[in-house]
Amino acid sequence: xxxxxRRGVLAGGGALAAAALAARAGAADAKPLxxxxxxxxxxxxxxxxxxxANCRSSRVTGLVSGDPAKARRIAAQYGVPERxxxxxxxxxxxxxxxxxxxxxxILPNSMHAEYTIRAAKAGKHVLCEKPMxxxxxxxEAMIAACKRAGKKLMIGYRIHFEPNNLNAIRLIREGAxxxxxxxxxxxxxxxxxxxxxxxxxxxSGGGSLADMGIxxxxxxxxxxxxxxxxxxxxxxxxxxxxxxxxxxDLIQWTLAFxxxxxxxxxxxxxxxxxxxxxxxSSGWLDxxxxxxxxxxxxxRKTGDxxxxxxxxxxxxxxxxxxxxDHLADCVASGREPIVSGEEGLRDMxxxxxxxxxxxxxxxxxx
Amino acid sequence: xxxxxRRGVLAGGGALAAAALAARAGAADAKPLxxxxxxxxxxxxxxxxxxxANCRSSRVTGLVSGDPAKARRIAAQYGVPERxxxxxxxxxxxxxxxxxxxxxxILPNSMHAEYTIRAAKAGKHVLCEKPMxxxxxxxEAMIAACKRAGKKLMIGYRIHFEPNNLNAIRLIREGAxxxxxxxxxxxxxxxxxxxxxxxxxxxSGGGSLADMGIxxxxxxxxxxxxxxxxxxxxxxxxxxxxxxxxxxDLIQWTLAFxxxxxxxxxxxxxxxxxxxxxxxSSGWLDxxxxxxxxxxxxxRKTGDxxxxxxxxxxxxxxxxxxxxDHLADCVASGREPIVSGEEGLRDMxxxxxxxxxxxxxxxxxx
Numbered sequence: 001x002x003x004x005x006r007r008g009v010l011a012g013g014g015a016l017a018a019a020a021l022a023a024r025a026g027a028a029d030a031k032p033l034x035x036x037x038x039x040x041x042x043x044x045x046x047x048x049x050x051x052x053a054n055c056r057s058s059r060v061t062g063l064v065s066g067d068p069a070k071a072r073r074i075a076a077q078y079g080v081p082e083r084x085x086x087x088x089x090x091x092x093x094x095x096x097x098x099x100x101x102x103x104x105x106i107l108p109n110s111m112h113a114e115y116t117i118r119a120a121k122a123g124k125h126v127l128c129e130k131p132m133x134x135x136x137x138x139x140e141a142m143i144a145a146c147k148r149a150g151k152k153l154m155i156g157y158r159i160h161f162e163p164n165n166l167n168a169i170r171l172i173r174e175g176a177x178x179x180x181x182x183x184x185x186x187x188x189x190x191x192x193x194x195x196x197x198x199x200x201x202x203x204s205g206g207g208s209l210a211d212m213g214i215x216x217x218x219x220x221x222x223x224x225x226x227x228x229x230x231x232x233x234x235x236x237x238x239x240x241x242x243x244x245x246x247x248x249d250l251i252q253w254t255l256a257f258x259x260x261x262x263x264x265x266x267x268x269x270x271x272x273x274x275x276x277x278x279x280x281s282s283g284w285l286d287x288x289x290x291x292x293x294x295x296x297x298x299x300r301k302t303g304d305x306x307x308x309x310x311x312x313x314x315x316x317x318x319x320x321x322x323x324x325d326h327l328a329d330c331v332a333s334g335r336e337p338i339v340s341g342e343e344g345l346r347d348m349x350x351x352x353x354x355x356x357x358x359x360x361x362x363x364x365x366x
Numbered sequence: 367x368x369x370x371x372r373r374g375v376l377a378g379g380g381a382l383a384a385a386a387l388a389a390r391a392g393a394a395d396a397k398p399l400x401x402x403x404x405x406x407x408x409x410x411x412x413x414x415x416x417x418x419a420n421c422r423s424s425r426v427t428g429l430v431s432g433d434p435a436k437a438r439r440i441a442a443q444y445g446v447p448e449r450x451x452x453x454x455x456x457x458x459x460x461x462x463x464x465x466x467x468x469x470x471x472i473l474p475n476s477m478h479a480e481y482t483i484r485a486a487k488a489g490k491h492v493l494c495e496k497p498m499x500x501x502x503x504x505x506e507a508m509i510a511a512c513k514r515a516g517k518k519l520m521i522g523y524r525i526h527f528e529p530n531n532l533n534a535i536r537l538i539r540e541g542a543x544x545x546x547x548x549x550x551x552x553x554x555x556x557x558x559x560x561x562x563x564x565x566x567x568x569x570s571g572g573g574s575l576a577d578m579g580i581x582x583x584x585x586x587x588x589x590x591x592x593x594x595x596x597x598x599x600x601x602x603x604x605x606x607x608x609x610x611x612x613x614x615d616l617i618q619w620t621l622a623f624x625x626x627x628x629x630x631x632x633x634x635x636x637x638x639x640x641x642x643x644x645x646x647s648s649g650w651l652d653x654x655x656x657x658x659x660x661x662x663x664x665x666r667k668t669g670d671x672x673x674x675x676x677x678x679x680x681x682x683x684x685x686x687x688x689x690x691d692h693l694a695d696c697v698a699s700g701r702e703p704i705v706s707g708e709e710g711l712r713d714m715x716x717x718x719x720x721x722x723x724x725x726x727x728x729x730x731x732x
Contacts, residue, residue, distance in 0.1 A: 181616055181637040184550050190647060232598050236626045250547055252620050252628050260602045262618050264630040271547040271645045279637045361729035
């Protein structure tokens, strides 16, 4: 069903980590990948743009924004020339800009499909933020458009470049906790302003699941190295709360995996969570916090002993920089990104099944 | 439906803890309650019997066992006279023994109902180990028998006498984590010998849920202070494993509570778990381990700060002694135990719903 066999990538003892590290070493002399950032919201401006300074093979050479003044200010800060500033109307003209190789789509979820497909048509590679889209159908269209254009499509799953999570994957594959049996994965934060786009279903596609739950879902999949074959789910949302008129607040879902491992995942917009624990027949690994921008800590329990596991060197100076450089390496080498469009599509299909189970109260087989 | 309103007991800011402490203070001069221990397995011999030394109002004055040599040896150790040793055939003759006020049933689960009902008929109060019985119907019969005899029935939920768990309840009721939203409760250990009675369905009534999952279920109920109104569940059991020919290995279930709080509970016989985390709108409380015989630790996170919360004084020297003395106090005062037969019955009804949901793959409303 999918372009790459994710189980194949993940199963063999930290192959993902190894692949990322190898990509780093092998492509040191590759031509830099020149990105246009599409959308200048908080994450783009405050988290991603400063990260180009930590990159080996990535540059920012274009900006796309609906706010010309903001775009000009940021362009000046990062040395982006006036001619490489676009808005959402003239965006397709990036096709004619030889200084832009790729776009990084950091827009509200509902715009991911359109701006990915327009970029592919303009002959540019695409890094697109998670969740990939509002629906699996959109995700399929995005994959098809990039394939047709012969361009790479990568999803912004930064945690696949985070040393502690990569170490947890490696330790589990090496048998550090025996046979994996159970994963608890929790992500959430307390939403404030009800007018945020994330709380408008048409823009976000969903509530805490689309935004934060996808981290829990990803953790369950990359820690197990398996694809779930069944899901059951339950939501808890106070519809009288102005924040939650349109999207779900708390959602819990359980994934069954072919090996017999079970994951209980959840996300919330009314409580703060950032915790993952994987328990096997001989111990557990605990990431607490698991996926925050900094401070991620891995602990390991075997027998009666609990210890903090020091983070090994990661595939880049930061997970953000490693992510940006990974697409550069893939463009240079012709390889598929380890977090491809197909990987994003798998999540979208599971997310649709989670919502279906929550709605019907029944197990949904995958 | 129930004799006491558990929500009433728990709702008002650690009323449970307060009640236990008050019971302790108020009944210091009560006549000691004289127990016969029914069943001399590991828990009775190694955990409970040594605890009488820590009790204020409880004595051991009788033993019931199928192994006369073992019974004589233990009787000598604890000063129990020969005439107060019984076997499972002449057990009903405890009716004629004025030195026995109560029995503590520590037998395989399938025997709880019979030995509770026979004790009630013999005019003795009953402390019965968890799970109360194999079925809700048996639990109802046990309650009816004790009521008919005018005798107390208490279930061996020792955690209701454990200072850290009592403190967690109090803190949640006082709003220490804001509005409770989610509980993760995990209990389990790795089963060894496939011949153990706990792995025989006729004796145990069920697998990890009956034995360890009941701690997760209890934690969800006493931390929320609510009764669940829906459950969905999933099991994962390797039936080719000789340990799991008859009973379930891993089981995960999700409880929805009227307030909107959700609990993900699990138990396992193939991995070790002893962890409970309750997260609210302004922080979390974490018990890790949560319910072990010793070492229970409560942590609290508010804002960016995580701190270990020192255990306050408990209702007895140990949770085991406090449990034994609680029945003594209830007999002296005429009050219902805080962990009554009705409390055990509530768990049995939920356990039956959990198994039903796991079997059908559908949400079961409670």
